[in-house]
Amino acid sequence: MSAELPQGYFETMSRSAGLGIVATDEHLVVRFYNPAAEELLGRPSAEVIGHHLLGIVPPERTELAQRLLERILQSGEGTDFQMRYSRPSGQAMQLAITVSPVVEEGRSLGMALYLRDISRQIALLRDVAQAQKMAALESVAGAVAHHFNNILGGAITTADFALASDDPELHKRTLGITVTVLSRANDLTHGLLAFAEGEHTDTLLVDIRQTLDRYIAGLTSTLEARGIHLETDIQPVNAAAPPKGITQVLDRLTANAIEAMASGGTLSIQLAPAPDDEVILRISDTGPGISEHLLPRIFEPFFTTKQPDRYRSTEHPGLGLAVVYGIVKDLGGTISVTSAPDTGTTFAVRLPAKPPIATG
16 A cells, blocks of 8 residues: 655645646635746736635736636536736746636635646747748749649740741741730639639629539539439538639539549538538549648649649649639638548538528
8 A cells, every 4th residue: 555645745746837826715815826826917916815806817808708707617617728927027928828716516716727828839839930931932832833834835936937927827827826825824823823812703603502402403414424423412501602613613622523423423522511600522432542741731722633743834734723722711701621541532512601682
């Protein structure tokens, strides 16, 4: 049998803890304040012990903190949160705080707060986020330069050759090539703008179910020719959206799904109400799925899972899902994807439920 702990062990342990500990009575008056808390907050124990807990909360957070503490006392459930804190010396830090009610035999005895300075971790996360942002910008800049170089390089060579010739037929062919090249460049630019800003050409709001019904009616023959079975579940929702934007989203998501099911399969289109006054549109396929490590990059411009070379020169240079992302963002919604190898892929589009405008 193990020996009993010496008297005062837990108080000594709390005073020696490497994180700040503040404990109150049932009236939220501070009764315990360990040295780590004193060092973190920069306030001596004489200013804290015997005073209300809210006295150590920054003035701009007092009202919010009071509501939080009252809710914890009433519910008996703890919580975690982060808060920016400035010491009396002016030094600012980011604190991670865990608040736990102290309860014995159903009776509230007070509250305990556990404090940690996470300023360094936050700074490291910011550095990582900035590095990732710069890497993404470098990748996109490289892809843009690559595609425009491929598109324009041949046209420039052809134009230079035509300028040195007096052959009118060659000039005519060169103009035709130039128009084709500029159209491809325009499509590429339009795709990038759709990713960044969404589609602003269609502001008319139409019942989203009508848009889906028309789209699904025109999809049947395409799916039958490819041996793909269609399943739909369009539930009643009171929501409207620009039909052009919704159709573009459907076009690109179903095209990806169809391409993923080269040997046939099942395409599922679902529409249902969602919490927080939203609707959710799901497009699912039974294709081979997408590897987990690729999912975080699936909406990046120029990123493609179709072949290892991200910078391939095709009419569709990895902008399809980036355009979808931009359109959904412009509609005030969000898009997510779930997938795994051999289990298929599901794209879920959440949109605000803007009701159709009454006419007549």
